[in-house]
Amino acid sequence: MTRTHEKVGDLPEGGYDVPTTPGEAAARVEQALKFLDGRWKLEILFQLFGGRVQRFSELERAIPDVSQKMLIQQLRGLERDGIVRRVVYPEVPPRVEYALTEWGQALCPALDALLRWAAVRGALPVS
């Protein structure tokens, strides 16, 4: 594994069922964003992108200022939503590893689109 995601962009190339009303479309995007909603979720995701697998303590060190409580809480949320996978090794001392699911990896192109959007701020006429 640890397939980086050079080709993740090609998922259902044919298209997906298109929202019919503005309200419906908004609701779907809102639901998608709800998965990402949380002070530390994006930090976690970017730490895990590219197939990187990390232990709890590694994440804790990689993300300055996050508390144990918050790190766990956000990881639990991501796990419950099927974005992050948690693997426990029955050892002493305990060892737990976190990685993205395939769906989690599929987030990459979407976040990149947001990055691009943010990047053109100011490069466009005031309109």
Place this chain on the structure above:
Amino acid sequence: MTRTHEKVGDLPEGGYDVPTTPGEAAARVEQALKFLDGRWKLEILFQLFGGRVQRFSELERAIPDVSQKMLIQQLRGLERDGIVRRVVYPEVPPRVEYALTEWGQALCPALDALLRWAAVRGALPVS
């Protein structure tokens, strides 16, 4: 139908300056998402996508359950961030129109990417 953004995708095709660290990338996406953060902003955006210009009262009617206070508040935020443009006509009775700026229109591909991501939920192996 309502393929709102057939050709909006071509912005700075060459690429944008790429974040170097996970933390930096996360911070940029967080900032982008902060612009969209607000209970009614996505609803408003989808009402305005495709170049549709709408009056305050039209938006109020188009978005059920939104209060005047919240509608104004969210519109003010979008305006301050350069996503929405507000045009006042000095008439009696007052008339105000809202539309997306070019940058606001440029959001379309990014939101569409999120839509696609949400759409593949379940179509991917549990990993």
Place this chain on the structure above:
DNA sequence: CTGTATCCCGTACGATACTG
């Protein structure tokens, strides 16, 4: 029609202490 001004409340988050 297009807004302002208050009051109120739930909740996400931080700080801190404790545990198998």
Place this chain on the structure above:
DNA sequence: CAGTATCGTACGGGATACAG
């Protein structure tokens, strides 16, 4: 190492009333 438990607070957002 990898969590759990508890308390305190800031803030987004709903309800309502008022105004140019």
